Structure formats: C-alpha cells, structure tokens
Amino acid sequence: MLIKEVLKTLLVIISVLLLLILTNAMVRLLGQVAEGAISMKVMGVLVGLNVIKLTGFILPPAFFFSVLWVLGRMYRDSEMLALSGAGVGLARLYRIFFLAAVPLALLVAALVLQVYPQARAYADVLQLQEKKQFRIGGLKPGAFNEFNKGRFMIYVGSSNEAGGGLRDVFVRYIQDGESGILVASKAVLKTVENAPGQFLILEDGHRYQGQPGKTDFSVASFERYGIRLPEVVTDSLSLSENALPTSVLLASDDLEFKAELQRRLSAPLSVFALMLLSVPLARSLPRQGVYGRLMLAVVIYALYMNLIQLAEKWMSHGVTPEWLGVWWVPGMTALLALLIARLDMIAYSPAWRRWKERRS
Incomplete structure (x- = not known):
C-alpha cells in the first residue's frame, strides 16, 4: 500500500x-x-x-x-x-x-x-x-546576415521559408579577391543538378563589380542571376563534458x-x-x-x-x-x-x- x-x-x-x-x-x-x-x-x-x-x-x-x-x-x-x-x-x-x-x-x-x-x-x-546549412529560415528579415567572417553578407527585406522566396535582397560578396554587390527585388534558394552547394537565384536586379573609385568598376542589369552560396564555416565539433560517454570519463585522468x-x-x-x-x-x-x-x-x-x-x-x-x-x-x-x-x-x-x- x-x-x-x-x-x-x-x-x-x-x-x-x-x-x-x-x-x-x-x-x-x-x-x-x-x-x-x-x-x-x-x-x-x-x-x-x-x-x-x-x-x-x-x-x-x-x-x-x-x-x-x-x-x-x-x-x-x-x-x-x-x-x-x-x-x-x-x-x-x-x-x-x-x-x-x-x-x-x-x-x-x-x-x-x-x-x-x-x-x-x-x-x-x-x-x-x-x-552548416544555408537556410532561408536562418536569414533574419530587416537585418544584415553575415557568413564566413564577412566574406558573404546578405540583407533580406522579407522571407517566406514555406514558399522559398526572398524579397528586397542585397548581397555583398568577395570571390577570388574581388568584391561585388547584387541588388534584386526577389530571389530564391535552389540546388542545381551535378553542382555542389546551393545557389541564390536573383531576379530583376543590378550587379556592381569592382572597387569603387577605380576604372574597372562595372554596373549591369539582369533578369536572372545566379551565385553559388559559400559553404558556411563553423567551428569543429567539440563535445561538452556532459556529452562525453561515461566510459571516456572512467578512463580519463583529467x-x-x-x-x-x-x-x-x-x-x-x-x-x-x-x-x-x-x-x-x-x-x-x-x-x-x-x-x-x-x-x-x-x-x-x-x-x-x-x-x-x-x-x-x-x-x-x-x-x-x-x-x-x-x-x-x-x-x-x-x-x-x-x-x-x-x-x-x-x-x-x-x-x-x-x-x-x-x-x-
């Protein structure tokens, strides 16, 4: 009882x-x-x-x-x-x-x-x-989202993860030592067959390439423009003490x-x-x-x-x-x-x- x-x-x-x-x-x-x-x-x-x-x-x-x-x-x-x-x-x-x-x-x-x-x-x-996954849901609307220590930065006015769309997109990137800026009214994240990683497909926008103030600076308009997203750099996995197996703790002298x-x-x-x-x-x-x-x-x-x-x-x-x-x-x-x-x-x-x- x-x-x-x-x-x-x-x-x-x-x-x-x-x-x-x-x-x-x-x-x-x-x-x-x-x-x-x-x-x-x-x-x-x-x-x-x-x-x-x-x-x-x-x-x-x-x-x-x-x-x-x-x-x-x-x-x-x-x-x-x-x-x-x-x-x-x-x-x-x-x-x-x-x-x-x-x-x-x-x-x-x-x-x-x-x-x-x-x-x-x-x-x-x-x-x-x-x-490590670049997701639409990970982009904060109305703020600059920085990746890979500033080598890739994106601003999104609004996002719809269910529909896979982005609105009022601003992208600043550095590739092969050159910086560029992309501005578009909308964009989507897509994967391309036989191509690694994800691609950001921008529509109805402008591309600015080069260093401001120099003669090799170029401006172009586009209907569709694709840029491969960089792999997100993260720290290597380091398990905390409470995640270590008990057998490891038993064998350790720490x-x-x-x-x-x-x-x-x-x-x-x-x-x-x-x-x-x-x-x-x-x-x-x-x-x-x-x-x-x-x-x-x-x-x-x-x-x-x-x-x-x-x-x-x-x-x-x-x-x-x-x-x-x-x-x-x-x-x-x-x-x-x-x-x-x-x-x-x-x-x-x-x-x-x-x-x-x-x-x-």
Missing part, C-alpha cells in the same frame, strides 16, 4: 515539474525557431533531450517529496500510529521504501550515465550540421572529467540518501501540523543540491582531495537522516515525555 501511494504521488510530482519546466523551454526554443536559429527538427530533438535530462535529475527529489507527502498525510490521519501499534517500525518502513528506491536508482543511473550523454552528443552533432563522473554518480546515490532522510522528516504527532517538517525538508533539499554543485566545483579545481569526490554529500545526508531518527526516538519515547512533564 505504501509503495503504491508513493508511486502515484511520484508520477503526479514528476508530471507537474516536467510540464512547468518544459513549457518554459518550449517558449525559448519556439523563439529560436521563429528567428531561424534552429529548425523544427532540432527543436524536437532538444525537447526530447530536456525530457531525458529532467527525468534523470528530477526523480531523486520527486521520490524524496513523495515519501514525505505520503507519510505526512498518514501521520496527520493517525494511520502511522495504528501501524506502529501493529509493530511496523522504522526499520520496516525503510525496507519497504528501499524496494521502491532500487528500480528508481537503476532508472536514474541508466538515464544519467548512458542515455543522456548519447542524446546530448547527437543533439550537438545535429546543431553543428544545422549551422580532474574535471572525474568531477563530471562523480556528479553523474551522485544522481542514483541521491535516491537512497534522500529516501533515508524523508522517513524521519515526515514524522510528526497528530497535533503538530499537517505535513510535519515539510518546510525543513525544502530547506535541506536546497542545501543538498547546492552542496552537490559546490562539491563538483571544489573537486574540479582541486580544493578538495580527489578521493573525497562528491559522494560525501549523499553520505553526509544519510548520516543526518540517522541522527534525526535517533533524536526522534528519544523525543517521542515515553520516558522522555514523563521527564518533560515532571520538569513542567
């Missing part, structure tokens, strides 16, 4: 968090699509990437708050008092939640260690290929790579550390509040996540020894859970209550 209730609450929390965070990400990505910075295909990949990333790193805190919420409600309704009277103690609760934590930790490990790095690398490659590996391993460890902490934090007497120490749990979780980030930075910069890594944060959280559980056993014991009554 406890596992069923926790998993139901877990699904609700994950769904709400994913909806809120992905809505914000979708608005940002749709803005980039409208600007022509990325295509709809890249947007779909980035949305899927965010889902994988968020699921892997949201599951530990979602499980933490699920256990806290369910047990807090049961303490409020005195159900835990009935279970305690039937012999269900702290060890029994931990054994039940451990059965739920194991598959969740394995899922988090698979997402963080294997699935997300592969998806991140695929997204990086796709974005690099996108940058301190930053080791810190990244520790950060990934901290995700499945957090499932168990936060689960250990949630059980004593949820404990309360029927008159002590609706959901026990929920606010305290929020503060502790915020400190926990900040400590994880600090531990990774400290390790990568050599502030903390390599053997300490990041694992000490989940370890310290587990010790805190045992300390709170021990203090609760003393505080809720009949002998302690009788002593407090005599003191009062």
Whole structure:
C-alpha cells in the first residue's frame, strides 16, 4: 500500500515539474525557431533531450517529496500510529521504501550515465550540421546576415521559408579577391543538378563589380542571376563534458572529467540518501501540523543540491582531495537522516515525555 501511494504521488510530482519546466523551454526554443536559429527538427530533438535530462535529475527529489507527502498525510490521519501499534517500525518502513528506491536508482543511473550523454552528443552533432546549412529560415528579415567572417553578407527585406522566396535582397560578396554587390527585388534558394552547394537565384536586379573609385568598376542589369552560396564555416565539433560517454570519463585522468563522473554518480546515490532522510522528516504527532517538517525538508533539499554543485566545483579545481569526490554529500545526508531518527526516538519515547512533564 505504501509503495503504491508513493508511486502515484511520484508520477503526479514528476508530471507537474516536467510540464512547468518544459513549457518554459518550449517558449525559448519556439523563439529560436521563429528567428531561424534552429529548425523544427532540432527543436524536437532538444525537447526530447530536456525530457531525458529532467527525468534523470528530477526523480531523486520527486521520490524524496513523495515519501514525505505520503507519510505526512498518514501521520496527520493517525494511520502511522495504528501501524506502529501493529509493530511496523522504522526499520520496516525503510525496507519497504528501499524496494521502491532500487528500480528508481537503476532508472536514474541508466538515464544519467548512458542515455543522456548519447542524446546530448547527437543533439550537438545535429546543431553543428544545422549551422552548416544555408537556410532561408536562418536569414533574419530587416537585418544584415553575415557568413564566413564577412566574406558573404546578405540583407533580406522579407522571407517566406514555406514558399522559398526572398524579397528586397542585397548581397555583398568577395570571390577570388574581388568584391561585388547584387541588388534584386526577389530571389530564391535552389540546388542545381551535378553542382555542389546551393545557389541564390536573383531576379530583376543590378550587379556592381569592382572597387569603387577605380576604372574597372562595372554596373549591369539582369533578369536572372545566379551565385553559388559559400559553404558556411563553423567551428569543429567539440563535445561538452556532459556529452562525453561515461566510459571516456572512467578512463580519463583529467580532474574535471572525474568531477563530471562523480556528479553523474551522485544522481542514483541521491535516491537512497534522500529516501533515508524523508522517513524521519515526515514524522510528526497528530497535533503538530499537517505535513510535519515539510518546510525543513525544502530547506535541506536546497542545501543538498547546492552542496552537490559546490562539491563538483571544489573537486574540479582541486580544493578538495580527489578521493573525497562528491559522494560525501549523499553520505553526509544519510548520516543526518540517522541522527534525526535517533533524536526522534528519544523525543517521542515515553520516558522522555514523563521527564518533560515532571520538569513542567
């Protein structure tokens, strides 16, 4: 019954968090699509990437708050008092939640260690290929679009990616050491059979060739004029640390790579550390509040996540020894859970209550 209730609450929390965070990400990505910075295909990949990333790193805190919420409600309704009277103690609760934590930790490990790095690398490659493609959607109307460090510049009054047309086009180019200017009322992007690259076909315009002020400057009118677009020069692909395979991080002696590996391993460890902490934090007497120490749990979780980030930075910069890594944060959280559980056993014991009554 406890596992069923926790998993139901877990699904609700994950769904709400994913909806809120992905809505914000979708608005940002749709803005980039409208600007022509990325295509709809890249947007779909980035949305899927965010889902994988968020699921892997949201599951530990979602499980933490699920256990806290369910047990807090049961303490409020005195159900835990009935279970305690039937012999269900702290060890029994931990054994039940451990059965739920194991598959969740394995899922988090698979997402963080294997699935997300592969998806991140695929997204990086796709974005690099996108940058190399000269697309109408990548041209910002009403602005100068510069390519290849200024060797090719195009101004577009308006564009229609669906129809493949450009209006009020101005092109400045440098080919074979000579500069030229093309002005046309409209233009289209086309590919020519047996010819590499794309061609910009301009219609009803003028061509200005040569250096202004010199005698070899020429002016000509045309009905149709084609110019081959240059290959877009981009930086070589360099995978970020979070896109590197876990096997590469394991084989590396670089301190930053080791810190990244520790950060990934901290995700499945957090499932168990936060689960250990949630059980004593949820404990309360029927008159002590609706959901026990929920606010305290929020503060502790915020400190926990900040400590994880600090531990990774400290390790990568050599502030903390390599053997300490990041694992000490989940370890310290587990010790805190045992300390709170021990203090609760003393505080809720009949002998302690009788002593407090005599003191009062």
